[in-house]
Structure formats: C-alpha cells, structure tokens
Amino acid sequence: MPVQERSIDTVQSIHEATIQVLLQVGSEKLTTVRVAERAGVSVGTMYQYYPNKQALLYTVLEEHLTALMEEVERACRGSAGAEVAAMVENVVSAFIQAKLRVRQKSLVLYEVSPQFRQDGLMKRIAKRGRQAIAAMLRSTKAIPPEEVEFASLMFYSTLTGTVATVLAKGAPASMLEAARRHLIVMLTAYLTALSTES
Amino acid sequence: MPVQERSIDTVQSIHEATIQVLLQVGSEKLTTVRVAERAGVSVGTMYQYYPNKQALLYTVLEEHLTALMEEVERACRGSAGAEVAAMVENVVSAFIQAKLRVRQKSLVLYEVSPQFRQDGLMKRIAKRGRQAIAAMLRSTKAIPPEEVEFASLMFYSTLTGTVATVLAKGAPASMLEAARRHLIVMLTAYLTALSTES
DNA sequence: ACCTGAACACCGTTCAAGT
DNA sequence: ACCTGAACACCGTTCAAGT
Numbered sequence: 001m002p003v004q005e006r007s008i009d010t011v012q013s014i015h016e017a018t019i020q021v022l023l024q025v026g027s028e029k030l031t032t033v034r035v036a037e038r039a040g041v042s043v044g045t046m047y048q049y050y051p052n053k054q055a056l057l058y059t060v061l062e063e064h065l066t067a068l069m070e071e072v073e074r075a076c077r078g079s080a081g082a083e084v085a086a087m088v089e090n091v092v093s094a095f096i097q098a099k100l101r102v103r104q105k106s107l108v109l110y111e112v113s114p115q116f117r118q119d120g121l122m123k124r125i126a127k128r129g130r131q132a133i134a135a136m137l138r139s140t141k142a143i144p145p146e147e148v149e150f151a152s153l154m155f156y157s158t159l160t161g162t163v164a165t166v167l168a169k170g171a172p173a174s175m176l177e178a179a180r181r182h183l184i185v186m187l188t189a190y191l192t193a194l195s196t197e198s
Numbered sequence: 199m200p201v202q203e204r205s206i207d208t209v210q211s212i213h214e215a216t217i218q219v220l221l222q223v224g225s226e227k228l229t230t231v232r233v234a235e236r237a238g239v240s241v242g243t244m245y246q247y248y249p250n251k252q253a254l255l256y257t258v259l260e261e262h263l264t265a266l267m268e269e270v271e272r273a274c275r276g277s278a279g280a281e282v283a284a285m286v287e288n289v290v291s292a293f294i295q296a297k298l299r300v301r302q303k304s305l306v307l308y309e310v311s312p313q314f315r316q317d318g319l320m321k322r323i324a325k326r327g328r329q330a331i332a333a334m335l336r337s338t339k340a341i342p343p344e345e346v347e348f349a350s351l352m353f354y355s356t357l358t359g360t361v362a363t364v365l366a367k368g369a370p371a372s373m374l375e376a377a378r379r380h381l382i383v384m385l386t387a388y389l390t391a392l393s394t395e396s
Numbered sequence: 397a398c399c400t401g402a403a404c405a406c407c408g409t410t411c412a413a414g415t
Numbered sequence: 416a417c418c419t420g421a422a423c424a425c426c427g428t429t430c431a432a433g434t
Contacts, residue, residue, distance in 0.1 A: 002416095002417095003416065003417090004416060004417075006416090006417075006418095007416075007417060007418095010417085010418090041418075041419090042418065042419045042420060043419090043420075044418065044419055044420070045417075045418055045419075048416095048417070048418080
C-alpha cells in the first residue's frame, strides 16, 4: 500500500477511474486496462495496489456502502429516545436522501455486489445497519425487548429492499416520495403492532 | 432452436449442466467449456442453441424466476375475496415455501441476476408479481383503490427483499419461521393502516 | 440437422526492466 | 519506492470439416 505521496495520488485516481468506467461502460465491459488508462497509469501499477480486479471493485463497493450506512447510523443515533413514528420517519428519510445523492453510483455498483455475497461484505454492512436500528429501537419502551432484534432485521430489509426495487424501476421523484410515505406507514404500523401484541 | 429429438435432449442437458456447474463451482468459475463438458457435448454445440454465455444464464434464470412467480400468482388467485389477514398469510407462506424448495439454486442464481438488470428481466418478473398482488388486493373493499398499485409494490418488495436478506444470512429454519411471522404482522398492519387512513 | 474442436480475439495477471 | 508494457494463460466465440 502507498507510502510516498505520488502513490497516494495514484491509488486515489485508480479508485475514481473505476467509478468513472463503471458509469460509462458498465461492469460487464470494465477491464483492468481501461481503468488503468483512465487513471493515467499502466496496468502493472494497478496491480501494485490491488491484488486483482475483484479486490479493486470490492474496495470501491465497500467504501460506497460504508458511507451509506454511516448516514443510517447517524439518523439512528439522532432518533434515540424519540417516538416510534419519528424514528421511522427520520431513518427512512435519511436513507432515501442518501441513496438519491449517489443514485447512479448505487445502480452500477449493484451490478458488482453479488460477487461478494460469499465474502460476507453485504452481510457485514447489513449487520451494521441492523445494529444501529436495534440500538435505536431499544431506546423506546414501546417495543418489547425480545422483538427488537428481529424487528431491526425487518426494518432494514424492508427499507433497503423497497428502495432498491423502486430505484431499479428508474423511478421518477414522485414515486420515491410515495415510497417514502408508504414505507413510513408500513414500518410505523409494524412497530406499533409489535408493541401492542403482547 | 431444436428440431429433432436428440437436439431437444441436448438443450435440456445444457440447461441442467448450467445449474450443476453453478452449484458446484459458482458463477465466477462457470465457463462455457465446463458447461459443455458437463452436458456431454462440445462448446460449438452450445453455441448452436445459445448465442452466448449470457443468453444461457439468462434462460436459466428466467425459467427459475418464472416458476417462482407462478407460485405467487397461484397463491394470489387462491386468495381473491379473502380477508386481508388471510391474503397476507397465504402469499407470504407460499413464497417462503417455494423459495425454500429451491434455496440453493436461488442463491447461486442471485449472483448471476444483476447482469440482467438492464435487460429488464427483473423488472418484468417484478411486474408480474405486483400485478398478481394488485389483482388480489382489488378483490377486497378494505383497501382504497387508489392505493392498490403502490401497496402491491410495497408488498412485493418487502416480501422479496426480506426473504432474500434472511436467506443470504444462511438462516436456519427457525429464523425463516420468525421471518414469516413478522412479515405477516408487518404486511397486515400496513394494509390495515392504509384502509383506515382515509 | 446436428455435432466437433482447433483457431482466434480479448482480457486478467505477471515480471523483467526502467526511473 | 514506484512505474512500464510486453508476454503468458485462460476463456468466450467462431467456423471449416465431419456425421
């Protein structure tokens, strides 16, 4: 990994070039030479910092997902102790906003992500999201403690699943607003049902 | 496409070989020669029936997803006119059962599917699922007609998103049962909230 | 009508040589 | 310490020749 300053620049530009190539030609046609060219270096240089093409894509995807999760965590922390309805609204809105900001990037990276299902990257990211949500849910008395763990799994998968589906449809802004509204209705109704069930 | 009988066998065995190879070595190491060998034919033969490797995978994935969707459609048709709670229970249970039956296959094919995001395969399948759900929801007076379309999108994406997340975790049977229970609570609460909102 | 497999093109990866 | 790019291996695809 980089030591001198120019090599830090190199890594940075390879990283950016990867995203650019992904956006321009898609994951199918992303070749190591193309990325290197775009970054203004030779293939060999790329291989000095990444053991292979997969590792390169992995790094880019990981950074992207981590940034996204950090927004979710922020919203969760900021909603600790709030009403259930407010929690839901805050987290859903934060996630949708964050996704919208990186919409194109999200879509192309989605093509790449299944390769890493086994590496457990998605699992790790999901875990982070669920834990943040769980911590938030535990801060209210409304939800039975024994339901919190599963409720956060449901919360997380519903949120990410729905937004992914809607964005994949090439949805217009109006549809995303509808999705936001419906997600809030659904998750609030769900959490309320859990709290009154016992 | 096949005309004589032996060629129908050939296509069939190529199809099966694809799934076998996928299960044995994963999508990353699936090569055309490997599939052909496993099917007991030469590469050239494979290219007589499929224009390229992608088309082969596409066909296999399409068949898999279509079979899955048909189960959802069946459950939806069978629940027309039922109570909202029964509708939800029937469809959720049917989907989870169907998924369980083809669990391994689902997991490896998931690695392949993002390639076809642009082809609109996933979109078409999703549309089928949503339409079946929408038809079912329209059969009850409980849900405001103007909400039906979006409600079916939410229903579909929640169901598929959650089950995918849980299966990806390598979930034990107990967890799937919990997912089933929670999905039913969530979707019933959601649809009920929609019906009492106006 | 269907099948074969050697030949070709393309791409991931390496490594000897350079600054 | 970092970079280059020709060379190699592997894999998707084609096509002339076969039954």
